[in-house]
Amino acid sequence: MLYWPGLPSNRRAVFSGLTCLTFLAVALGSAPRAYANVYATNVRIRGTVESSATTATVYVPCNIVQIDYLLNEPASAGVTVEILSGQNAVRTLRFEAGNPGALRGTNTVFWDVKDEADNFVPLGQYSVHITAASTGYGDWSQISDDFSAGNYVYAPRGIAVNRNPRSPYYGRVFVSNGEVGLHPQSEPGDRVGIRKLNADGSLAEESGFGDGGWFLTGNNTVPSKLEVSEDDRVYVSDSVQGVVVRFDQGLSSGSRALFLRPDNTTNSTASLRGPFITGAGTNMQIWMADTTNPGSTGIRRWTAASNGLIATNDPGLTVVRAGSGSDLNLAPSDAALDRSNRIYAVQFRDNSGDPADRVMRFPSYDESGTPQTDSDWKIGSGDDSMRGASGVAVDSTDSYVAVAFSGAGAGFGRTGGGVKIFRAADGSDVLTLTPGPFHDHTDVAWDNVGNLYVCDNWDSIWRVYSPPGANQATTVAPQALEAGMPPLAAVLQPLSQTSGQFFFALSGRTNMDYVIEGSSDLHSWVPVLTNNDICATRLVVVSAPQIRRFYRALTKSTE
DSSP states (O other), X not given: OEEOTXXXXXXXXXXXXXXXXXXXXXXXXXXXXXXXXXXXXXXXXXXSSOOOSSEEEEETTTOOEEEEEEESSOOTTOEEEEEEETTEEEEEEXXXXXXXXSSSEEEEEEEOSBOXXXXXXXXXXXXXXXXXXXXOOSSOEEOSOTTSGGGBOSSEEEXXXXXXXXXXXXXXXXXXXXXXXXXXXXOGGGSSEEEEEOTTSOBOSSOSEEOTTTSOTTSOOOEEEEEEOTTSOXXXXXXXXTEEEEEOTTOOGGGOEEEEOGGGOSOTTOOEXXXXXXXXXXXXXXXXXXXXXXXXXXXXXXXXXXXXSOOTTOOOEEEEEOSTTSSSOSOOSEEEEOTTOOEEEEOOOOSTTOOSOSEEEEOOOOSSSOOBOOOSEEEOTTOTTSOSEEEEEEOTTSOEEEEEEXXXXXXXXXXXXXXXXXXXXXXXXXXXXXOOTTOOEXXXXXXXXXXXXEEETTTTEEEEEEOSSOEEEEEEOSSEEEEEOOOSSOEEEEEEEETTEEEEEEEOOTTOOEEEEEESSSSXXXXXXXXXXXXXXXXEEEEOOSSOOEEEEXXXXXX
């Protein structure tokens, strides 16, 4: 018998003579090829001076640029880093598969600020493009590591990925945990709150967990579904309080705001589930599924007010009606939209042979004030392989719609749980992911390059699946790179003291005399040495005196 270490004993998957990989049963149709699966995230440019979120500066000549990025999986066809001036590449760096620069996880590469002819580039602004490529897989394949500490979540309820390529948080993964595990003091995945991970499953830079000051012990709060908006806000549904709470990407308590509240529904018995977010700013809209059964209103929508929140006592409006006479004949359990605002809904049905359809697509809402009732397509009536529809998501190309099914029954008596992918155009089957018996899946999400993320509640794991086929994706660094001239005023930075010598880094103009002066009282200054160099940043060494001394650097003209 094989057990998964690191999982609570009551949630460990038990295997009999087989590995977890052999339990992956994939039923494939003739699916269209997805366009990417390996991509660069967490791109950071580090120049001569401290970089900002929008700009990195390198002094020319003699300095180097450090470029950091993270790959969600190895780039089996290599990585290309291009430095562009406008639309023209001035330098291309190539990193072959299996070598640093093309490895899973964080990679660091350097640019010497020279063009292909080995000349320093002209002063100006440049952009950095990172293209990762893969030979791909023959079938949909798991690319995440179940044994990675970051992939463990005791009771995963929702999952979302930052799909904003202009964001420094591009590719960040958020997973909500809805129950306290066995070791919350030492294991972040056992705490009620939200895990923050990188695309490879490693912990986010600031930490791998956040509660936003809201999901605290004793507060009677539980995070459920969550979404990331195109302006980098995280929206989390609190399934106990019946609200949607908004945070920044760090889930800081200072960023917290109540976005949708109980006063935003006229039906006191409504049980709203979601959210799905479209737009940004005053164009921000939130879409929720009213899961009340019987008596669901259907899928409702609200538009943000000028302050970016839903106005007090704004009840929203019904965009897809549930009940008699509608293809959404009972109650939605989740909803999602594609880029054309077509609406995808799922219904949670766990009785064997239930005739209600489980997955359907409705046209985009026409703003007429009349809710939609007729779907473009609907599937799943009486299908026991589609029991317990819990989450739905559409990929960024509107090619696929994925649905998480929790199945029916409990514990070792549960059956039918899994993840299914359908063609968004007509609802036809693409594949079924079934990790094994007893599994209940709670949510699904897609990243911006076509990978599918799923929550497996039985295994207390979130996983990532790559579509088949060779692929590549280009990520543009969110920071602009400025090749500039250093300021006239010198910057003197202490580095170390060794063998009776002080080592300083002096940054200043090239081919200009700078005088290093010393003082013991900050009043009387005496010259120590004069420096002139062809490099903007240079090493300066002075003899360490026996008494305390202060140092400064001045241009010779101001001496």
